[in-house]
Amino acid sequence: MINKIDVARPFVGEEEAAVVREVLLSGQYTSGKRVRAFEEAFARWNGSQYAVAVSTGTAALHIALEGLGVGPGDEVIVPPLTFFATVSSVLYLRAVPVFADIDPDDLCLYPASVAEKITPRTRAVLPVHLFGAPARMDELLALAEKHGLLVLEDCAQAHGTEFGGRKVGSLGQAGAFSFFATKHMTTGEGGMITTDDPNLADLARRLRSHGMAGRDSHEHLAYNNRMTEMGGAMGLIQLAKLDELNDRRIAHSEYILDRIQDLEWARLPRPRHACKHTYFWCPVIVRPESGRSAEQLKAHLQAQGIGFRHRYAEPLYRQPVIRKLHPEAAEQHLPVVESVAGRVIGLPNHPGLGREELDRVVEAVRSF
Numbered sequence: 001m002i003n004k005i006d007v008a009r010p011f012v013g014e015e016e017a018a019v020v021r022e023v024l025l026s027g028q029y030t031s032g033k034r035v036r037a038f039e040e041a042f043a044r045w046n047g048s049q050y051a052v053a054v055s056t057g058t059a060a061l062h063i064a065l066e067g068l069g070v071g072p073g074d075e076v077i078v079p080p081l082t083f084f085a086t087v088s089s090v091l092y093l094r095a096v097p098v099f100a101d102i103d104p105d106d107l108c109l110y111p112a113s114v115a116e117k118i119t120p121r122t123r124a125v126l127p128v129h130l131f132g133a134p135a136r137m138d139e140l141l142a143l144a145e146k147h148g149l150l151v152l153e154d155c156a157q158a159h160g161t162e163f164g165g166r167k168v169g170s171l172g173q174a175g176a177f178s179f180f181a182t183k184h185m186t187t188g189e190g191g192m193i194t195t196d197d198p199n200l201a202d203l204a205r206r207l208r209s210h211g212m213a214g215r216d217s218h219e220h221l222a223y224n225n226r227m228t229e230m231g232g233a234m235g236l237i238q239l240a241k242l243d244e245l246n247d248r249r250i251a252h253s254e255y256i257l258d259r260i261q262d263l264e265w266a267r268l269p270r271p272r273h274a275c276k277h278t279y280f281w282c283p284v285i286v287r288p289e290s291g292r293s294a295e296q297l298k299a300h301l302q303a304q305g306i307g308f309r310h311r312y313a314e315p316l317y318r319q320p321v322i323r324k325l326h327p328e329a330a331e332q333h334l335p336v337v338e339s340v341a342g343r344v345i346g347l348p349n350h351p352g353l354g355r356e357e358l359d360r361v362v363e364a365v366r367s368f
Contacts, residue, residue, distance in 0.1 A: 005357050007307030007348045008182040011245055012238070019233040028229055031209075035232035039192070041239055047170040048194035050201035053232060054208045057156045057178025059225040060191035061089035064174045065124070067193075067203045068150050070095050074123035079109045080315035080337050082128040086154050087316050090126070091325065098122070099317045101334040106271040107283075107344075108135035110336065115143055124150040129158035129168050131281035131346070132184075132249075133271050137163045137171045144172075152176065155194075159184035160246045162276035169194040179231070184246060184278060185238035187231035246278045248351035252358055253279035256347055259362045265290035266365075269344075281309055281346035284365070294343050297368055301345075304364040309346030 023034065035053050043051035054060050070076060072094035078086055080099040090097045101113035109127045125144055127135035137153075144151045151172030155161070159177060161168045169175025174197070179190035193204050203220075206213055211220030227235075257268050267285040271277060286294045294310060301308050315337050316322065323330045348361055 002305035004305045005307055005348050005353070005360060006350065007309050007346060009350050009352055010181045010186050011241070011351050012186070012234075015237045016234050019237055020230050023229045023233050026229075030229065031226045031232070032229050034229045034236065035227050038227075038232040038235040038239070041236060042192055043194065045239060045242075046167050046175070046194050048175070049196040050194070050198065052193040052201055052204040052208065053227040053235070054191045054193065054204075055225040055227055056189055057176060057180060057191040058085040058089060059208065059223075060176035060178070060193045061085060061126075061152070061154060062092050063204050063207045063225065064152050064176050064193045064195075064200075065089055065095070065126075066093055066207060067200045068124065068152065068173060070123050070150070073121065075119060075121045076124045076126050077109070077114050077117050077122060078126045078316075079128050079130070080317050080334060081107060081312050081341060082130060082154070082316065083156070083311070084316060084319060085156070086126060086128055087319075087322070091321070095123070096121070096326065097322070097329070099315070099329060099332065099334065101336045102340070103136065104336050104340075105269060106133045106135065106273075107131065107269050107340065108133060109140065111136055111139035111143060113334070114140065118143070118147050118149070122147065122149060124152060126152050126154060127172075128154040128156075129161050131269075131283050132158050132161055132278035133269070134158065134161050134163040134168050134273075134275045134277070136273060137168075141171065156180075156183065157280035158278060160242060160276070161278045163273070164275075170196075173197060174200060179235060179238075184249070184280060185235070185242045187227070187235045187238065190227050190231045190235065245351045249279045249349055250277070252349040252351075252353055253282040255358055256282055256349065256361055256365075260284070260365050263366065265292050265368070279349055281344075282349035284345050284347060285340060286343045286345065288339060288343065292368075294345055297345055300368045301364055304360075304367075306361055306364045307348055310344070312344065313342040315341050
């Protein structure tokens with residue numbers, strides 16, 4: 001029987017178990033000193049003035065957008081190749097997602113396409129640093145400044161990714177991170193908002209906690225999106241390990257990609273700009289002109305005992321809820337995303353892999 005190689009795995013151990021047990025026995029479960037310590041440490045690590053911990057990455061996006069003043073009728077430019085939370089955070093506020101095409105090299109928002117989508121109703125740009133690769137932030141920030149737009153970075157797949165020597169999440173008005181189980185670091189579930197704006201940080205703290213400004217004063221209509229003390233304690237341990245875990249992800253991904261770059265059926269998306277790519281996914285695109293399909297590659301990898309990711313099979317503008325709420329968006333055709341959607345396979349690259357397992361991944365891909 002072939003031992004399966006997992007595509008992703010939480011990298012946790014006795015340290016995380018010990019601090020979570022300590023919190024459980026303390027009886028102090030609601031956001032408190034451990035969450036505050038995690039926020040302060042994350043802000044320092046990310047190069048941001050403030051960090052606000054929340055319950056999920058989706059909550060981070062939602063609260064950050066609301067805190068920035070995005071509301072009904074505002075247009076927010078988003079990529080169509082990402083997880084749906086990027087778009088649902090816009091829809092929650094009754095704002096309008098406007099889809100722009102992606103860069104064929106980094107699979108993030110393409111600045112030229114963003115420029116074409118700007119209208120008088122555009123309020124913000126929401127670039128996603130997809131699979132750990134940074135979007136072309138210099139061009140996107142220049143566009144935003146020219147047109148008076150806000151920039152919220154979706155960093156859910158890019159903890160530690162850098163553009164121009166700065167970590168993502170510190171470049172726009174705000175950044176939003178996820179700590180889901182398979183991300184670069186995890187608190188089980190959880191998220192973080194980063195910003196240099198003290199007013200936004202203060203508002204985000206109220207919006208994560210029933211809109212409260214005091215114990216009995218509710219100034220905003222808001223949900224309970226607080227992070228638990230267990231999450232904060234676990235986050236501190238994970239953050240201390242993050243740079244080392246990222247180094248392993250990068251090394252594993254580049255080891256695999258360097259050994260399959262000559263395959264004619266495969267295209268390996270890599271940013272052309274100088275950056276630090278942290279490889280949330282180790283992505284391979286099955287070329288449409290090769291006569292092969294992602295489904296065939298999936299079947300082959302499965303037979304070899306190799307785990308894989310295969311998400312975002314269609315552009316987000318074809319999701320049923322978008323067809324219902326914004327049917328005009330579902331009728332568009334963005335050429336780069338149409339050529340990529342459904343053809344991206346993520347190969348195993350998590351920090352727990354050994355050389356023998358990496359070689360098995362390479363051999364399996366090369367034998368396709």
